[in-house]
Amino acid sequence: MGPFGIDTTPDFSDTFAGFKSGSVDESLGHSMEDKMSDMKHFLMDPNHDNTAVDSFLGLGMENMGLSSKMEEFSHGFDFSFLPDYGGLNSCSTQDVEAGLKFEILDGFLDGVDEVEDIYASHDLSSIGNHFLPETEVKKKVSELDGDPYGLMNLSSESFSPGISGSIGLSEWSKETVPHAESQNVSSEKVKDSLDSNESEDDKKPLSTFLGSWVKRGKNRKKNLINTACRRLDSSRERMSCVSYDFRPRKGPMKKYINISAENTFSDDQLASSESEDDISVTKTSRNRSDRRKHQRMWTVDEVMKLVDGIAHFGVGKWTDIKNLFFHSAAHRTPVDIRDKWRNLLKASYNDKHNYREVCLFPFLCQQKFIF
DNA sequence: CTTAGGG
DNA sequence: CCCTAAG
Numbered sequence: 001m002g003p004f005g006i007d008t009t010p011d012f013s014d015t016f017a018g019f020k021s022g023s024v025d026e027s028l029g030h031s032m033e034d035k036m037s038d039m040k041h042f043l044m045d046p047n048h049d050n051t052a053v054d055s056f057l058g059l060g061m062e063n064m065g066l067s068s069k070m071e072e073f074s075h076g077f078d079f080s081f082l083p084d085y086g087g088l089n090s091c092s093t094q095d096v097e098a099g100l101k102f103e104i105l106d107g108f109l110d111g112v113d114e115v116e117d118i119y120a121s122h123d124l125s126s127i128g129n130h131f132l133p134e135t136e137v138k139k140k141v142s143e144l145d146g147d148p149y150g151l152m153n154l155s156s157e158s159f160s161p162g163i164s165g166s167i168g169l170s171e172w173s174k175e176t177v178p179h180a181e182s183q184n185v186s187s188e189k190v191k192d193s194l195d196s197n198e199s200e201d202d203k204k205p206l207s208t209f210l211g212s213w214v215k216r217g218k219n220r221k222k223n224l225i226n227t228a229c230r231r232l233d234s235s236r237e238r239m240s241c242v243s244y245d246f247r248p249r250k251g252p253m254k255k256y257i258n259i260s261a262e263n264t265f266s267d268d269q270l271a272s273s274e275s276e277d278d279i280s281v282t283k284t285s286r287n288r289s290d291r292r293k294h295q296r297m298w299t300v301d302e303v304m305k306l307v308d309g310i311a312h313f314g315v316g317k318w319t320d321i322k323n324l325f326f327h328s329a330a331h332r333t334p335v336d337i338r339d340k341w342r343n344l345l346k347a348s349y350n351d352k353h354n355y356r357e358v359c360l361f362p363f364l365c366q367q368k369f370i371f
Numbered sequence: 372c373t374t375a376g377g378g
Numbered sequence: 379c380c381c382t383a384a385g
Binding site for chain 3: 373375376377
């Protein structure tokens with residue numbers, strides 16, 4: 001019995017076998033890794049039969065609502081691997097255990113570009129659950145009415161619907177899409193809210209391990225970033241790229257970044273490099289950095305929608321996915337969506353060869369983490 | 372125009 | 379994220 005309920009899915013093999021379109025043969029006695037690659041191949045295959053996934057998720061196009069299967073599915077998912085978001089996870093708040101969980105959560109989406117959001121949301125929720133009175137939490141949560149980064153879902157017991165619910169069509173179709181356009185408008189609000197939290201971070205005992213925790217994430221992210229920024233030669237340009245990548249939660253995270261980074265850059269440098277990035281974009285085309293000027297962080301919610309879209313239309317139907325799932329997102333062209341999916345696959349593949357096995361879509365394959 | 376692949 | 383070639 002693993003510490004995170006690894007063995008608590010008695011129905012998993014059956015479900016998965018059915019999900020594999022009949023090839024029950026070897027899915028039972030094999031390791032999770034095999035199942036993972038099966039899943040990956042399945043998702044990568046543009047010609048696969050969507051009905052398999054659709055029926056598995058209870059998300060067939062003829063069945064747009066949350067089916068009972070969907071309900072089971074949502075509730076069946078074990079959130080015990082997640083940090084203490086209240087209610088769902090009654091495990092102790094010991095830092096060791098919490099650290100372990102963060103490690104897992106880190107791996108959950110680290111290479112997926114959306115860690116920022118998870119980090120930010122954890123930052124908020126941990127503050128709430130560990131260090132602030134309940135009323136404070138409620139107050140802070142209520143300040144985030146825009147919820148551009150999905151913090152609402154992640155910051156209280158509503159976390160479960162946030163993750164599992166967003167794979168249900170009825171969820172996003174009624175509320176996610178209209179929110180997409182207002183993300184930029186309210187992002188400042190959230191930033192302010194996070195900034196206000198920052199001052200209170202000083203009294204957080206969690207900050208210590210948060211530092212190392214973020215450091216690890218930062219370093220690992222750096223590798224990903226470096227591949228993206230390979231063509232940038234000067235350290236200045238490289239830095240601007242890195243700082244840009246941390247933009248969405250620059251406020252609260254800056255501190256931890258600076259704590260962890262051995263000899264990196266001050267806040268001013270971070271800010272200036274960021275602004276210079278914009279300037280260099282407008283000023284001159286002295287290098288190739290004039291591309292990617294519209295880069296926008298992918299939110300967890302967006303990734304969820306992407307997975308939803310692929311589950312519904314299949315890999316390769318990028319325009320369909322865009323029209324249905326990202327209709328209100330003016331950015332996120334079909335190509336962007338395709339690129340993101342490509343990156344997700346890449347990240348999941350890389351994670352496979354790390355020290356741990358991570359299911360990129362635990363809510364999809366209902367799979368626990370392997371150690 | 373959409374998709375795939377490389378940069 | 380951008381560019382391009384191929385269907």
